[in-house]
Amino acid sequence: MGEYINFMGQHLKIGTCEDLTDVTYEELKYMVEHGATKAPGGAEPKEYLTGDGWRYRFPFPSDNRSDLDKGVAVTVPVGWQMDGHERICLPLYARSGGYGINVFVPCPLGQDAKPEMFSAGPHARIVEIAQQRVVEGHLWTVVRCPYCQQKWRLTPEEAAQLVAHIRQDYSEKYTTSPAYWAEIADTIERGYRDPV
Numbered sequence: 001m002g003e004y005i006n007f008m009g010q011h012l013k014i015g016t017c018e019d020l021t022d023v024t025y026e027e028l029k030y031m032v033e034h035g036a037t038k039a040p041g042g043a044e045p046k047e048y049l050t051g052d053g054w055r056y057r058f059p060f061p062s063d064n065r066s067d068l069d070k071g072v073a074v075t076v077p078v079g080w081q082m083d084g085h086e087r088i089c090l091p092l093y094a095r096s097g098g099y100g101i102n103v104f105v106p107c108p109l110g111q112d113a114k115p116e117m118f119s120a121g122p123h124a125r126i127v128e129i130a131q132q133r134v135v136e137g138h139l140w141t142v143v144r145c146p147y148c149q150q151k152w153r154l155t156p157e158e159a160a161q162l163v164a165h166i167r168q169d170y171s172e173k174y175t176t177s178p179a180y181w182a183e184i185a186d187t188i189e190r191g192y193r194d195p196v
């Protein structure tokens with residue numbers, strides 16, 4: 001179900017169900033504090049800030065909003081378990097009029113994955129930085145498996161590990177866009193440090 005608010009004469013879609021993929025927490029807070037009103041079918045604007053079930057768009061650097069479900073892939077820090085990958089449903093089409101079949105396979109990054117079931121790679125496990133949600137009065141980072149779409153919210157300890165990992169492995173030495181990654185690391189850190 002779509003989620004909407006009215007702001008400055010406009011009827012704005014902010015997301016679908018708990019995934020408020022169209023707005024960051026700060027954007028939504030600004031709108032609520034500057035006169036946003038309830039839209040038909042939507043919740044009271046301030047409820048979108050106070051309920052703990054909402055997931056907000058991560059404030060990516062220089063985000064042009066071309067991808068409403070944006071995630072940024074990063075290699076998984078050493079020692080992360082990430083249990084709970086989902087099965088993936090792949091449609092298999094028969095040629096010449098046969099009927100299609102859905103095939104269910106384990107996520108290639110999950111525990112049930114066997115090397116012989118997949119093509120080579122990924123060489124390193126990856127995860128996507130995708131969203132934020134309010135937990136205990138702070139903005140926790142939500143990461144997502146790029147293959148099965150399972151999501152995890154990072155505990156403060158895991159977030160600190162990810163920030164350290166990004167600062168070390170996505171520094172000037174290893175990437176052409178260290179400023180981009182530094183900003184992502186700072187944003188994750190700020191979410192856990194500053195109360196909302």
Ligand SMILES: [Zn+2]
Pocket residue numbers: 085086107108109110145146147148149150
């Ligand atoms: Zn997965």
